[in-house]
Amino acid sequence: MNGGEGETSYTKNSLLQRKVASMVKPILEDTVKRFMSNLSSERCWKVADLGCSSGPNSLFFVSDILSIVDNASFSLNQGMPRALQIYMNDLFGNDFNSIFKFIPDFFQRIHEEKNDNHVRCFIHATPGSFYGRLFPDDYIHFFHSSYSLHWLSQAPKSSSNTDEPLNKGNIYITSTSLPSIREAYFSQFAKNFELFLKSRSEEVKSDGVMVLPFIGRDETHKIGNPAEVVGMVLNDMVQEGLLEEKKLDFFDLPVYGPTAEEVRQVIEEEGSFAIQTLRTFSIGWDANLHEDVDDSILDSKMKGEFVAKSIRAVSEPLFSVEFGEDTTDEIFKRFEKKVSQLIEFQTLEYTNVSVSMAKVS
DSSP states (O other), rough: OSSSSTSTTTTSOOHHHHHHHHHHHHHHHHHHHHHHHHSSSEEEOOOOTTTTSSHHHHHHHHHHHHHHHHHHHHHHHHOOEEEEEEEEEEETTSSSSSHHTTTHHHHHHHHHHHOOOOOOOEEEEEEOOOOOOOOOOTTEEEEEEESOTTBBBSSOOOOOTTTTSTTTTSSSSSSTOHHHHHHHHHHHHHHHHHHHHHHHHEEEEEEEEEEEEEEEEOOOOOSSSHHHHHHOOOOOOHHSSSSHHHHHOOOOOOOOOOHHHHHHHHHHHHEEEEEEEEEEEEETTTTSSTSSSSSOOOHHHHHHHHHHHHHHHHHHHHHHHHHHHHHHHHHHHHHHHHHHHHHTOOOOEEEEEEEEEEEEO
16 A cells, blocks of 8 residues: 555545445344344453544544444443453554554544543454464454455466466456466465464354455456456557566556455355455546545546546555556546446446354354
């Protein structure tokens, strides 16, 4: 992610992720309420937000949890926990400072809204990859990860010949991709997701739960992910001699949007968790990408600009390393124009998968 608070930062270009979180909130509420109805005598809940990234969105999750716990305590007519211990997790290079600087004002706002009649909250940082252990055994009550698990630990590799590109001329799966490319991506996703589930199963308490919304895939969509459009742009630049063809051929994005059934398959085969809810929903690439502008007055050029900023905020470091910082502006300028053209005559939207699950006793 792009850190800081500049025009291309994640902090200023993550409204889509916030919109997704609001759409998933009913599942979050149901899961927390179900968990509270079976609550043991422990009065301090440990909650982990995995892949929290940078900026204020992580504190929106904390705010949601606080309000959900308050409301559930009232509706269930039972006491609330005395404290929530929140662990914010992301990779070691994450801009955690852009979260910490918001915390004093956040606590002040909560205090004023609740008149001090709310569960106490303590926030900690836990850097590290969630594809592996992060916490002690039997420690966390509730795991949450929003829009993170479609990121892989690495791009898929060819199983047959490492000297040949897996996905020549593309950086992600397209509608014309060979079955072997889809299989390679799913294999890498399954390997990562299984490790994620196994690690969480050792860290979560016996009655613990998880809620995981992430980008998925609907195979009926002609274009289902912005990475496909970035691939078109890079191909154009290769044809114009602006990029080296070999660099494009051997670069694949470490992301994968699974179908809902693929998510179910991995969870059931790994066996540590039982699915409570598994749903899919769609959201436009340009949905609420600018909170100060009425969607109805946005033209295709403005929508393309918003989409480009959103994608740049989460992927620019990858493209800068692979193709050079000098070409990044040109890549996203062309991407913006391409999206503006495509959005005129087809619906561009993400398919999202949201799953809640409980530890198998």
